[in-house]
Amino acid sequence: MATDASTALDTPMVPVAVVHDTGVDTIQLKLEAFNRYGSLKARTAVGLVDALEERGLVWPGIRIVESTSGNLGVALAGVAAERGYRFTAVVDPRTSPALLAGMIALGAELDMVTEDDGAGGYLISRLRRVRELTEGATDRVWTDQYGCPANPRAHELGTGPELARQAGGAMDAVFVAVSTGGTLAGIASYFREHHPECRVVGVDVPGSVAFGGPPGPRVLTGIGSSVRSQFLRPWMYDEHIEVEPGAALAACRRLAAQTGIEVGGSGGAVLAASLRYLQAHPEIRHPVCLCPDSGSSYRQTIFDDDWLTANGLGCALDPWPGGAPLFLRGEL
Numbered sequence: 001m002a003t004d005a006s007t008a009l010d011t012p013m014v015p016v017a018v019v020h021d022t023g024v025d026t027i028q029l030k031l032e033a034f035n036r037y038g039s040l041k042a043r044t045a046v047g048l049v050d051a052l053e054e055r056g057l058v059w060p061g062i063r064i065v066e067s068t069s070g071n072l073g074v075a076l077a078g079v080a081a082e083r084g085y086r087f088t089a090v091v092d093p094r095t096s097p098a099l100l101a102g103m104i105a106l107g108a109e110l111d112m113v114t115e116d117d118g119a120g121g122y123l124i125s126r127l128r129r130v131r132e133l134t135e136g137a138t139d140r141v142w143t144d145q146y147g148c149p150a151n152p153r154a155h156e157l158g159t160g161p162e163l164a165r166q167a168g169g170a171m172d173a174v175f176v177a178v179s180t181g182g183t184l185a186g187i188a189s190y191f192r193e194h195h196p197e198c199r200v201v202g203v204d205v206p207g208s209v210a211f212g213g214p215p216g217p218r219v220l221t222g223i224g225s226s227v228r229s230q231f232l233r234p235w236m237y238d239e240h241i242e243v244e245p246g247a248a249l250a251a252c253r254r255l256a257a258q259t260g261i262e263v264g265g266s267g268g269a270v271l272a273a274s275l276r277y278l279q280a281h282p283e284i285r286h287p288v289c290l291c292p293d294s295g296s297s298y299r300q301t302i303f304d305d306d307w308l309t310a311n312g313l314g315c316a317l318d319p320w321p322g323g324a325p326l327f328l329r330g331e332l
C-alpha cells in the first residue's frame with residue numbers, strides 16, 4: 001500500500017458563518033493542516049522532490065537542503081525520510097519551536113542562521129546559507145521552493161482542482177496567503193483557465209516585498225517575503241490585500257475561541273482579508289479561504305499572550321471589542 005505524501009486525501013472544507021455589523025456571510029475554510037505533515041507545504045514538498053527525481057538529481061543518501069520558515073521544512077523532512085534522502089533545513093530564530101521539533105522528529109538536520117537580512121526577516125541570510133551549502137557540492141542539492149516551477153505546478157494540478165471540485169462550481173472568490181507566491185500562482189493558473197469567473201485575491205503583510213514595494217519589519221512567519229516572488233504575474237490575481245499582523249492574529253484567536261477551529265497566522269490573515277473584501281463586495285456569496293496550517297503549530301508564539309505582548313501585538317488579545325464579527329461553525 002502506498003504511504004507517500006502524494007497519496008493524501010482531500011483536505012476538508014468547513015463552512016463558518018460570519019455575523020458582521022452589516023449582515024451574515026458563509027465562508028468556506030479549506031483546512032490545509034489536514035495534509036500529511038500538517039500543512040499546505042506537503043503538496044509543495046512532494047512536487048519539489050518529484051522534480052529532483054525526474055531530473056536525476058537525487059539518489060539514496062543524498063542530502064536535500066532548503067530554506068524554510070517552518071512548514072516546508074517539516075514536509076520536506078517527511079518526504080525525504082519516506083524516500084531515503086537526508087535533509088537539512090536552513091531556519092532562523094523566528095521559526096516556531098513546534099515546527100523545529102517536528103523537523104527534528106522526522107530526522108532533519110537544522111542549520112540556524114542568526115543574522116537578519118535587513119529586509120524585515122531572515123530570508124536573504126537563509127538563501128545565502130543554502131548557496132554556501134549547495135554550490136559546487138556533489139552530495140547536497142537544493143529543492144529551491146523560490147524558483148522551481150514544481151512549486152506552483154503542485155497547486156495548479158492539485159490544490160486548485162481540489163478546491164473547485166469541493167466547492168461544486170459555486171465558488172466566486174478564493175483568498176490565498178503569499179510567501180514564495182507558489183500557492184497563489186498555481187491556484188490562479190488553474191482558476192483563470194477553468195473558472196475565470198472566480199476572483200483570486202492574494203493576501204500579504206505590510207513590509208513584505210512578495211508583490212514588490214519596499215521591505216519593512218515583519219513578525220508573522222510563513223506569510224510575506226524579503227524577496228519578490230518569482231512566480232507571480234499581475235494577471236494572476238484580481239487584487240492583493242495587506243493585513244496588519246494584529247488583525248490577522250485577532251482573527252485567528254477569535255475564530256479559535258468561537259468555533260474551536262485553530263488556524264495559523266497566515267490563515268488568520270486570509271480570514272481577515274476576506275472579511276474586509278466581503279464588506280466591500282457584497283456580490284460575493286461563496287468565498288473560500290485557504291488556511292495553510294494549524295494554530296497548534298504556534299502555541300508558543302501567536303497563541304501565547306506573553307509572546308503577543310512582547311512582540312507589540314497585545315491589540316490581538318482584545319479583538320473587535322465592539323462584538324462583531326461573530327464566527328459560528330456551519331452555515332446560517
Ligand SMILES: Cc1ncc(COP(=O)(O)O)c(C=O)c1O
Nearest residue numbers: 178179180181182183222266292
Ligand atoms: C504558513 C503559511 N503561510 C503561507 C503559505 C503560502 O506560501 P507560498 O506563497 O510560499 O506558497 C504557506 C505555504 O504553505 C504557509 O505554510
